[in-house]
Amino acid sequence: KNQVEQSPQSLIILEGKNCTLQCNYTVSPFSNLRWYKQDTGRGPVSLTIMTFSENTKSNGRYTATLDADTKQSSLHITASQLSDSASYICVLHKAAGNKLTFGGGTRVLVKP
Amino acid sequence: GEEVAQTPKHLVRGEGQKAKLYCAPIKGHSYVFWYQQVLKNEFKFLISFQNENVFDETGMPKERFSAKCLPNSPCSLEIQATKLEDSAVYFCASSQLQTGRGTEAFFGQGTRLTVV
Numbered sequence: 001k002n003q004v005e006q007s008p009q010s011l012i013i014l015e016g017k018n019c020t021l022q023c024n025y026t027v028s029p030f031s032n033l034r035w036y037k038q039d040t041g042r043g044p045v046s047l048t049i050m051t052f053s054e055n056t057k058s059n060g061r062y063t064a065t066l067d068a069d070t071k072q073s074s075l076h077i078t079a080s081q082l083s084d085s086a087s088y089i090c091v092l093h094k095a096a097g098n099k100l101t102f103g104g105g106t107r108v109l110v111k112p
Numbered sequence: 113g114e115e116v117a118q119t120p121k122h123l124v125r126g127e128g129q130k131a132k133l134y135c136a137p138i139k140g141h142s143y144v145f146w147y148q149q150v151l152k153n154e155f156k157f158l159i160s161f162q163n164e165n166v167f168d169e170t171g172m173p174k175e176r177f178s179a180k181c182l183p184n185s186p187c188s189l190e191i192q193a194t195k196l197e198d199s200a201v202y203f204c205a206s207s208q209l210q211t212g213r214g215t216e217a218f219f220g221q222g223t224r225l226t227v228v
Contacts, residue, residue: 002154031212038153043116043203043219051214087153098143098210099168100217102155 003027004103006090012109013080021106023073023090034091035064035075038105044089047075080110114138116220118204119186124226125194133223134186135204143167144187145205145217146179155203161187194227201225 007022025033032051036044048057048064050073056065061078077084090103117136125131137144146158157171161181172179176194181187191198201222209215 032214041221043205043221045219046216049214049216089153089155093211095212097168098160098212099145099157099171100155100211101157102147102153105153107153 002104003101004090004092006088006103006106008106009104010107010109012111015080015082015110015112017080019077019080019108021075021077021088021090021108023075023103025071025073025090025092025103027092027094027101028071029095030092031095032093033064033066033073034093034100035062035073036089036091038087038089040086047088077108080108082110082112084108085110116204116206116218117186118202118220118223120223121221122224122226124228127196127227128193131191131194131198131225131227133189133202133204133225135189135206135220136186137204137206138208138218141206141208141218143207143210143217144181145207146187146189147203147205149201149203149222150199158189158202191225194225196227199225199227 004025035047038044063076066073087105089105091100119134144161148156159169160167176192179189203222205217205219207215207217
């Protein structure tokens with residue numbers, strides 16, 4: 001069973017609208033949680049990195065939240081743009097070792 | 113360099129042939145990681161290096177996969193006797209420090225391997 005589950009699998013939104021992507025994890029303990037954006041045919045690019053003690057982190061129109069009690073994180077995209085069309089991947093770093101555990105991603109399509 | 117450079121972008125191999133992928137990490141980065149991305153976006157960790165030393169190889173199918181990071185050379189990932197199931201995009205990433213410290217990991221553009 002995957003230790004990082006994301007929902008929804010895919011999402012279509014209209015340009016200018018907001019959306020929220022969910023990430024539930026069972027990885028514990030962990031040292032940090034990341035959100036990556038992956039454009040089609042490209043490598044993932046980091047959006048936010050939160051340590052286990054942080055609750056929220058923003059990067060422009062992207063805001064990530066973390067609730068360590070419920071083991072949930074979310075990524076909120078404000079005022080979506082066509083260039084936001086991509087896969088968004090939730091990634092956890094276990095406390096031990098030096099590797100990242102990836103979720104399956106949410107594919108977002110922004111339509112004009 | 114300022115970005116992780118992976119070559120080639122695309123690679124097609126017949127089943128049973130050898131495949132070799134290359135990765136030049138960002139200059140000054142001590143850690144290199146290889147990930148395999150199959151359909152449905154699942155990333156599978158393969159191996160990581162700290163400079164030229166293997167740091168974690170728990171994800172490597174050791175029978176056919178091998179990897180090296182030698183000084184003054186690009187890192188490489190080699191697959192002997194490829195199988196159809198090896199078809200995937202292979203990503204290399206590098207980081208300055210251990211990613212457990214919250215250090216950013218930078219990914220290359222990937223090499224798409226197609227085994228036919």
